[in-house]
Structure formats: structure tokens, C-alpha cells
Amino acid sequence: MKKLTLVATAVMGLLSATGAMAQSTVTLYGLVDAGYNHVSGLKNGSFSGIASGIMEGSRWGLRGNEDIGGGYKAIFTLESRFEADTGSVTNRPASGNQLPDRVGATVNANLPVGLAGTPLALGTISAINNAIGTNAFGVNLAGNLFDRQAFAGLITPFGAFTLGRQYTPAYLTTATFDASGTQSSLAAGQVASLPAAFDIRLSNTVQYAIQTSGVTATLMYGAGEVAGSNSANRFLGGMVMYKADGFSVGFGHNEKKNEFGQKSLTNNVLGANVNIGPGTLYGMYATIKDENPSGLSPFFVTAGPVFQNAYNTAFRQDARLMHIGYKFVTGPHTIVTAFNRLDDKRAVNADTDSYGATYTYALSKRTNLNAVLTRFNNKGQGQIAPGGNGFLGGVTASAGTDSTNVAFGIRHIF
Structure with missing residues (x-):
């Protein structure tokens, strides 16, 4: 089966381009992933239906390069998502615009005495929750054509x-x-x-990447492009990975400021994998910290700073993400089993564990069948429902409600 991963489609794959390529090429590529998806534990019972992006998000793209001599290549990538079940470029979670129960409770608890619990406060909270759920929870709700990737660049003898x-x-x-x-x-x-x-993708970024002797490293800067502020929405990130025979290790860092120039979502990720027995063992540890959440300010134009401060508290993050998994490939069969834990360090203690297995059978180099079985255990105020690579799962019926995902699909790569 052709292995198509994020890293292979990102700039590190471009760094490994060889001189055997034509002087100038443009490639149309893509992936269609669709199948049956079942999720239990939702507010209205269970969801069962056709979904796009069970294993990987369906997409199409254009990738081009021009060899301009002397070890230099001009490159570009334009990549668009789509929903194989509907033809749309956007999607929403099965739980709709529902927010975790802890959001409303935390907001109410952080309002001034005399306002908390009043009909006015509860009505305002309900309206804001609905606005956030409708306008913020989903994938590519803006409907951008090349939401997945859109960049141009230059590969040089000293990096990309x-x-x-x-x-x-x-x-x-x-x-x-x-x-x-x-x-x-x-x-x-x-x-x-x-x-x-995590910030998965960001617009208005400049990146430098280099790959040599088993080491891959990148540095990224994101311009906030907010008039009158050099720091608002600004992003900085970097990573370094080392790959040797039989094992790999890497570290990555992201940090972003919100629309007011305050330090917002910050991540540190340490990971490794090693060949053990017939397969590969993976391990990862990540920190998640966000004291000043980004993007909430548009929802408080009429509600005012009192509600904005309360919602900032509700959407803060302080957690540790741990992962251990094993991948085994033999002939046309690929089996992955894993355990994940989100350990919430806040007072609300919204913890979630997940575990399960996936199975892929390669019908050919481009087409495969997939099966997924994953269990989510929500503890304390944890309320996450399982999604897929191409869509969010949303939230379960209530805090502490568990959920099971069963999915079967077909994926074709072109």
C-alpha cells in the first residue's frame, strides 16, 4: 500500500526531491476516503451514517516544481479538502453545535456575584454557546478552497x-x-x-527546512497581520528529528499569541519510535498550555468584557497528552493498536483515555479497505466523542459519558 502521511506531503518530502525529475512538472494528486461510521454516547443516542475521512481526510491537490539549475528548484503546493459523502468542503461534528457541559458551568461560576445564575446570565450564556458552537466547531467552516495547504517556495543547496x-x-x-x-x-x-x-495548519507563514545525515529540522514564523500590532496572532515554531536504522526521535515546539498579543496556545512534543519484533513501537509526550485562548473576542461584542473574561477561563488549557502504540505490517495487512491519555491539569479535570485498533487490507498499491474500533473513556468533566482524520467527533451527551467508534471504509489514492 502506498503510504501517504502528513510528513510525506509537507516540506520534508520536498527536500528529498532528486535531480532525476523533469525540468518542470505539475502533478494532480489526491485521496478519496469514505465509509460507514458509528459513534455511541451522543446526546441523541448514536450516530450511524456515511462519513468522509475515516482514515484520512479526502483531498485533491496540485504539486509542481521547476528545476532552475545549480541545485535550485521552485516548488508549489495547492491542496483542497472535500467531503466524499456530500461534495462539500466543510463539515460539522455529529454532536452539532453542542459545547462541553463544563463551559457553561465554568462561565457561570466566574461571573460576578449578583449576575451568576440569573435569567439574564443564563440566557446570555446559552446564546454565546450557540454562536461559538455554530461558528467555531467544525472543519473549514469558512469554505476556503485550499484550506489544507497553499504555499510556494524555493529548494536550495542549503535548505528549503x-x-x-x-x-x-x-x-x-x-x-x-x-x-x-x-x-x-x-x-x-x-x-x-x-x-x-494543536494548531494543525496556519496561514501567512514562512518556513525554513533542512534535511541532512538523518536530521530533519524546520523553523516557522507566522505573521499575525493585524493592523497596529506586530505581536497579535504571531506564531513561532520549530522541530528537529533524527532518523537512524531501526529508530527515530524528535522534538517539536509551537507557540502563538492571540488577537490581543497575549501568549496563547503553546505546545512541546517529544516523540520516538523503535523497531521491535515484527513491527514498530511508538511513544509520544506533549504539553498543552493556553492561558489566553485565541479567536473568542468576536463573540462578545454585545455581551461585554465580563462574559469574555469568564469564557477565557472556560476555554483555557493545561494538559499532558501521552501516546503509546504499535504498528505491524505484513504483506497486504496493516494493524495498529494504541492507547492515548489526555491528563487535564485544570480544576475541572476533564480527562479522556482512548484505546483500540485499526486494520487495513491493501487491495492494490492505491486502494485499501479499513476497519476501526476505538473506545473513549471520559473521566471527570471529560466529554470528547471520537471523530476521524477528516472530521471532529464533537462531544458526548454529558460529562463523563463514554463513547465507542466503529467504522468501515475504503480509501483510494491517486
């Missing part, structure tokens, strides 16, 4: 320089040291998806 919308360094580190490669509901990041624990 790319500009545009790109995957972030810490996220690529998680993709490399996740046994599932971010595929399916078994992926480590699924237990930390709402609110999002």
Missing part, C-alpha cells in the same frame, strides 16, 4: 524556503510519532480535539 498556508512543526512531530499517523479515531490528537490542543 516556503511561504503560505502550511502544517505547523509541533503538529508534524505528533504525526510522525503517532503509531496511526493521525489516521482514524485512534489518533492521539482525537482525545484533545475540542478545544483544539
